[in-house]
Amino acid sequence: MIETDICIVGAGPAGLSAAAAAGEAGASVLVVDENFKAGGQLFKQVHKFFGSENHKAGTRGIRIGEQLLDRARKAGAVFRLRTLAYGFFENGVLGLYDMDSQELGLVKAKKYIFATGAIENVLPMKGGTLPGVMGAGAAQTLMHLYHTRPGNEIVMVGSGNVGLIVSYQLMQSGAKIAALVEAAPKISGYEVHARKLLRAGVKMYTSTTVSEIKGEDQVEEVVLTELDSDFKPIPGSEFSVKADTVCVAVGLSPLTELLQMAGCKLYFSKVLGGFVPLHGRNLKTTHDDIYLAGDCSGIEEASTAMEEGRIAGIGASAEIGFGTDKADELIKQAQERLDELRQGPFGDRRKSGMEEIFTEYEKGAWA
Amino acid sequence: MSRYFPQDTEYFSKLPGYPSQERMKKGPVALIECNQCIPCNPCESSCRQGAITVGSQITNLPVLDEEKCIGCGICAAACPGQAVRIIDLSKEEGIVAFPYEYLPAPQKGQIGNALGRDGSVLGQARVVRVDAPKAYDHTMVVWVAVDKEIAKEVCSFGGKD
Numbered sequence: 006m007i008e009t010d011i012c013i014v015g016a017g018p019a020g021l022s023a024a025a026a027a028g029e030a031g032a033s034v035l036v037v038d039e040n041f042k043a044g045g046q047l048f049k050q051v052h053k054f055f056g057s058e059n060h061k062a063g064t065r066g067i068r069i070g071e072q073l074l075d076r077a078r079k080a081g082a083v084f085r086l087r088t089l090a091y092g093f094f095e096n097g098v099l100g101l102y103d104m105d106s107q108e109l110g111l112v113k114a115k116k117y118i119f120a121t122g123a124i125e126n127v128l129p130m131k132g133g134t135l136p137g138v139m140g141a142g143a144a145q146t147l148m149h150l151y152h153t154r155p156g157n158e159i160v161m162v163g164s165g166n167v168g169l170i171v172s173y174q175l176m177q178s179g180a181k182i183a184a185l186v187e188a189a190p191k192i193s194g195y196e197v198h199a200r201k202l203l204r205a206g207v208k209m210y211t212s213t214t215v216s217e218i219k220g221e222d223q224v225e226e227v228v229l230t231e232l233d234s235d236f237k238p239i240p241g242s243e244f245s246v247k248a249d250t251v252c253v254a255v256g257l258s259p260l261t262e263l264l265q266m267a268g269c270k271l272y273f274s275k276v277l278g279g280f281v282p283l284h285g286r287n288l289k290t291t292h293d294d295i296y297l298a299g300d301c302s303g304i305e306e307a308s309t310a311m312e313e314g315r316i317a318g319i320g321a322s323a324e325i326g327f328g329t330d331k332a333d334e335l336i337k338q339a340q341e342r343l344d345e346l347r348q349g350p351f352g353d354r355r356k357s358g359m360e361e362i363f364t365e366y367e368k369g370a371w372a
Numbered sequence: 373m374s375r376y377f378p379q380d381t382e383y384f385s386k387l388p389g390y391p392s393q394e395r396m397k398k399g400p401v402a403l404i405e406c407n408q409c410i411p412c413n414p415c416e417s418s419c420r421q422g423a424i425t426v427g428s429q430i431t432n433l434p435v436l437d438e439e440k441c442i443g444c445g446i447c448a449a450a451c452p453g454q455a456v457r458i459i460d461l462s463k464e465e466g467i468v469a470f471p472y473e474y475l476p477a478p479q480k481g482q483i484g485n486a487l488g489r490d491g492s493v494l495g496q497a498r499v500v501r502v503d504a505p506k507a508y509d510h511t512m513v514v515w516v517a518v519d520k521e522i523a524k525e526v527c528s529f530g531g532k533d
Contacts, residue, residue: 053452053511055412057430063414063450065509177474196377196408197453204528206491209376349409349431 009035009083011321012099012114014090014263017045018307019299019314020120021073026318026335027118028080030328035112036077037085037101042150043077044070045122047307049145051177052170059342060308067149073311093117093267097294116294116321119264120314123257123278123300128162130251132218141171141254154178156250160227161185162215168254169198175252176205183248185209188232195351215251216243224249259301267292272365276358277303285366287336288317296321303362305355312343378407379489381524388435389415389424391459400443400460400467403524404434406453418450445469445515449508458515459523466523467500469515478502478514478529486518487528494522497529 011027013020016038028034042048050066061069078084085101092100099117101110125140132138137156141163144155159180161172164187172182185202190212192199202209216230216238231242257278261271264282269290271280281303288296296317299310316339323332347356384390389404396403402424404415413426415434423440424447426432448456448471458469468486472478478499486497501515518526 053414053450053509055410055452057411057413058417062412063418063452068509179475192376195410195453197406197410197455199376200489201454203376204487204489204491206487206530211376345430346411348411348429351409352411352431 006098007035007110007112009033009112009114010325010327011035011116011118011318012037012112013118013120014038014099015045015120015122015299015301016040016043016084016086017120017122017299017310018047018070018073019122019310019317020045020118021070021077022311022314023118023120023296023298023318023321024077024082025073025080026315027322027327028077028082030319030322030332032322032325032327034077034080034082035085035114036082037088037090037099037112039087039089039104041087043074043084043086046142047073049142049149050170050307051149051174054308056308056346060311060346066307069307069311090263093263114294115325116296118296118298118314118317118321119301120297120299120310120317121260121263121301123259123304125253126256126258128215128253128255130215130218132220132224135218135220135224136222137220137224137249138218138251138253141167141252144175144250144252145171148174148178154180155252156180156224156248158183158248159250159252160215160246160248161252161254163187163254163256164189164192164194164199164209164211165254165256166194166198167257168252169194169202171252171254172207173198173201176202176207180250182207184227184229184246186213186215186229187211188214188236190234214238218251224251227251257300257304259304261301264290264295264297264301267295269295272362274303274358274362276354277305277362281362283362283366286340286363287320288313289320291366303355303359306346309343309346312339312346315339316343388433389456391436391438391441395438396459396461399462400458400469401438401441402436402443402447403457403459404436404447404455405457406434406451406455409433410453412452414450414452415447415456418446420444420446445503445513448513449503449511457527458513461520461523465517466520466526467515467517468523468526469501469503469513470527470529472512472514472529473510477504477512485530486516486522486526487530488522488525489527491528493530494525495519497526499529
């Protein structure tokens with residue numbers, strides 16, 4: 006049995022940030038991640054980030070990943086990569102499976118921080134099982150981790166920031182975006198991201214959906230249909246686009262299985278992506294030894310995930326006696342930066358979603 | 373494409389990051405088409421002249437001080453939204469600079485299409501300079517010479533059809 010002060014599941018922006026914070030406070034830190042490389046989505050985010058200088062705005066996600074990983078390592082965090090955290094048991098023990106050695110192991114930590122991230126939502130489509138249909142995140146993984154262009158002519162489904170950014174990255178990799186399709190009447194991501202595509206001549210179709218994907222052994226043609234104001238297909242409005250790849254970017258759902266297994270109470274939040282573990286402003290769940298951070302606490306972005314990770318890392322360490330002198334001040338600063346990121350017309354909804362969860366948590370009705 | 377977003381220069385010219393016609397005629401100046409209250413301020417922090425102000429509320433739109441701005445192009449490379457260009461109407465030809473992140477890199481002297489906000493071909497563009505210092509981290513700032521009439525609309529460069 007591995008013993009450690011803090012065990013973090015997930016080495017994405019939230020997990021790495023938590024690892025750096027906890028390590029710097031003096032706690033021993035073990036980070037577990039199923040991937041062969043730490044950094045999570047940061048290494049797929051080759052675009053420059055929004056935010057302020059405090060959030061490393063204007064810097065590409067991939068560079069932020071490198072810096073954060075370096076900082077976590079320097080703080081003494083130990084990484085177990087290619088390792089699945091398969092279960093959390095009643096006695097507060099986490100089960101591990103090493104995918105290379107195929108051996109099982111157990112961890113007993115004083116505090117856990119789950120930074121398990123999110124999973125892409127699926128869109129059922131006729132022909133959706135054909136090779137060439139994939140999540141936008143999968144396309145990003147192919148490009149940025151495997152240096153492989155997923156296809157040459159792409160139909161992107163979804164106009165949120167993920168759909169827009171991945172489309173841009175696909176074009177940078179040399180692919181053509183044959184169409185960007187959105188069921189809602191307007192583009193839902195940031196206008197500046199959409200404009201990068203528009204000025205490159207990408208055709209965008211709002212109030213439109215995929216009615217069928219055709220092809221013999223792989224995607225060859227995508228049939229699109231216009232939708233009326235009730236999102237019902239308009240008969241006779243079908244038109245077809247030639248493509249070899251369909252990328253789906255229709256939102257993310259928090260990955261909460263481990264937290265559920267640990268008995269953490271969930272709360273439904275539409276704006277934060279569905280069922281999320283109930284948690285306080287300090288990122289503590291309804292389980293006394295479990296904190297969480299990043300997309301599993303509600304779908305946001307890498308910059309908010311890093312601040313949440315920091316708060317969780319400092320809080321969890323302080324609770325077991327590390328860095329107690331500076332904890333309150335550091336958490337306050339991170340909290341302020343987090344508030345900064347949740348400002349404005351785009352942050353407001355997420356902020357109110359989070360506030361709702363904090364209020365529910367503070368009521369303590371779950372205890 | 374105009375059914376998605378405003379495309380006309382008239383609309384953008386009312387934004388606080390848009391320089392005056394008189395200033396454009398004096399020499400290179402930033403032209404900031406940032407119209408959404410995104411929490412973001414690298415334009416402000418990258419500017420060495422202190423010519424761009426977002427302020428403590430980082431969702432504010434950037435305000436340009438056109439007298440301080442020297443049109444260096446650093447903000448054009450820094451803006452994650454690629455919403456900043458540089459414009460210079462002081463010469464016979466209009467000069468425009470914009471961020472560019474595709475390969476192959478445009479080459480000095482290369483002639484191609486001047487592309488508008490919706491990707492339409494507005495006319496011819498001749499590359500006069502490509503800035504790609506390490507600090508821009510793979511964002512090139514491409515300077516092109518175009519017809520003055522279209523300069524305010526030009527925001528990208530495309531190969532000849």
